Amino acid sequence: MVAERRPDRSPRRGASATFDIVGHAFLFAMGAWFGNRKVRMGGIASVAVALEARGLGVGTGLLNDLHVRSHARGDALTMLYPFRQGYYARLGYGPTTSRRRLAFDPASVPASWRALAIDGVGRLRAEDREAVTRVYERAARRTSGWIERSANAWERRFMRERVEYLIVRTSAGGPTGYVAFTIAQEEPHAETKVLVEELVSMDDRARRALLGALGGLRDQIASIELEVDATDALELALVDPDARRHGTEIVEHDLGTIVGGPMVRIDGSAEGIVRAIEARGYLTDGRLDLVVVPELDAKETLALSIRVERGRARARASRGAALRVPRRALASVLYGGLLPSAAVRLGLAECDDPRALARADALLAIPPLAPVEPF
Numbered sequence: 001m002v003a004e005r006r007p008d009r010s011p012r013r014g015a016s017a018t019f020d021i022v023g024h025a026f027l028f029a030m031g032a033w034f035g036n037r038k039v040r041m042g043g044i045a046s047v048a049v050a051l052e053a054r055g056l057g058v059g060t061g062l063l064n065d066l067h068v069r070s071h072a073r074g075d076a077l078t079m080l081y082p083f084r085q086g087y088y089a090r091l092g093y094g095p096t097t098s099r100r101r102l103a104f105d106p107a108s109v110p111a112s113w114r115a116l117a118i119d120g121v122g123r124l125r126a127e128d129r130e131a132v133t134r135v136y137e138r139a140a141r142r143t144s145g146w147i148e149r150s151a152n153a154w155e156r157r158f159m160r161e162r163v164e165y166l167i168v169r170t171s172a173g174g175p176t177g178y179v180a181f182t183i184a185q186e187e188p189h190a191e192t193k194v195l196v197e198e199l200v201s202m203d204d205r206a207r208r209a210l211l212g213a214l215g216g217l218r219d220q221i222a223s224i225e226l227e228v229d230a231t232d233a234l235e236l237a238l239v240d241p242d243a244r245r246h247g248t249e250i251v252e253h254d255l256g257t258i259v260g261g262p263m264v265r266i267d268g269s270a271e272g273i274v275r276a277i278e279a280r281g282y283l284t285d286g287r288l289d290l291v292v293v294p295e296l297d298a299k300e301t302l303a304l305s306i307r308v309e310r311g312r313a314r315a316r317a318s319r320g321a322a323l324r325v326p327r328r329a330l331a332s333v334l335y336g337g338l339l340p341s342a343a344v345r346l347g348l349a350e351c352d353d354p355r356a357l358a359r360a361d362a363l364l365a366i367p368p369l370a371p372v373e374p375f
């Protein structure tokens with residue numbers, strides 16, 4: 001979508017006015033996995049306003065318009081990668097869990113994992129491609145935030161020359177995991193890194209085998225960079241992951257970087273809030289009452305009773321509850337991996353009944369956001 005402005009000093013030519021384009025923003029229709037269920041989501045990207053039109057509300061206007069369109073077509077949320085969180089926080093976007101970008105020496109990968117790779121891991125062949133897409137789909141269901149990919153999207157991914165794929169097979173034959181990566185080297189003979197784009201597996205053994213295969217590159221590669229979610233324990237299996245780096249006085253062992261995640265927003269209308277609650281999946285069944293407010297100190301409230309059966313939620317009006325959550329924090333809880341108890345500890349939500357809060361944690365929890373490809 002674009003924002004247009006009548007150039008104020010230009011003469012009108014003929015009957016029709018001419019317009020300058022002063023801004024643009026994209027809204028993609030996406031499906032993404034949350035709590036074992038695919039959710040319709042609007043992906044917002046490439047928001048930009050011409051230098052001469054900044055600060056006039058053009059960007060805000062474009063985004064508001066995209067939010068209306070996204071809600072009208074049935075999306076449960078919008079997601080974006082912010083250039084600055086503050087700009088989008090004003091518009092109702094809440095943060096999601098950060099990922100950890102580990103940087104580790106290939107020699108730190110356990111020898112037993114390398115042994116798994118020797119028979120099981122090989123290069124991707126053209127006939128394996130379809131099976132690779134199925135591995136992704138199956139793995140995506142268990143994640144928070146992985147995006148459904150069309151056949152075209154896969155085709156574009158496989159066409160990229162610099163991206164290498166390794167796959168792991170079981171003795172029965174079918175792939176159970178793959179890793180896509182690039183090799184980065186600034187000039188011949190300089191330090192070489194493996195930058196993992198995605199490492200996807202149906203089980204833990206396949207994951208160990210793929211990491212083992214990357215570990216097998218230890219003579220050529222100085223370091224492997226791989227993003228894992230906030231709770232992944234991978235580095236606990238690595239011995240001296242920073243062996244080829246030095247520390248500082250404060251940080252002796254630097255294992256990588258914490259990377260901010262995307263932001264998520266749900267529509268503020270009662271219908272939008274109910275849709276956001278009902279659209280995602282839930283990992284356990286149960287009941288919960290909560291009160292959604294525009295801001296913590298707001299008088300206007302929406303009291304809801306949520307009942308989850310077989311992983312699906314129904315939200316109905318209720319009379320009140322101990323847990324009080326602003327809409328922005330609710331977006332982070334429903335779609336950003338923020339636990340209600342963490343929201344309360346941070347002052348983002350309120351609850352004076354510890355048992356209700358424990359129930360909310362159990363019912364609303366999803367895994368932290370998995371490393372998601374930026375759009």
Ligand SMILES: CC(C)(COP(=O)(O)OP(=O)(O)OC[C@H]1O[C@@H](n2cnc3c(N)ncnc32)[C@H](O)[C@@H]1OP(=O)(O)O)[C@@H](O)C(=O)NCCC(=O)NCCS
Nearest residue numbers: 046047048049054055056057058059060061083084086087
């Ligand atoms: C970011 C951008 C889209 C904002 O568009 P805009 O039309 O100037 O913004 P608006 O007029 O709607 O909003 C202005 C408000 O945003 C705030 N704002 C502007 N830039 C900001 C920034 N970098 N960080 C935080 N807030 C910012 C202003 O303080 C102002 O707040 P106020 O209304 O309380 O005074 C525009 O500056 C731009 O195109 N920047 C370069 C491209 C870019 O970075 N795009 C983001 C890629 S996702």
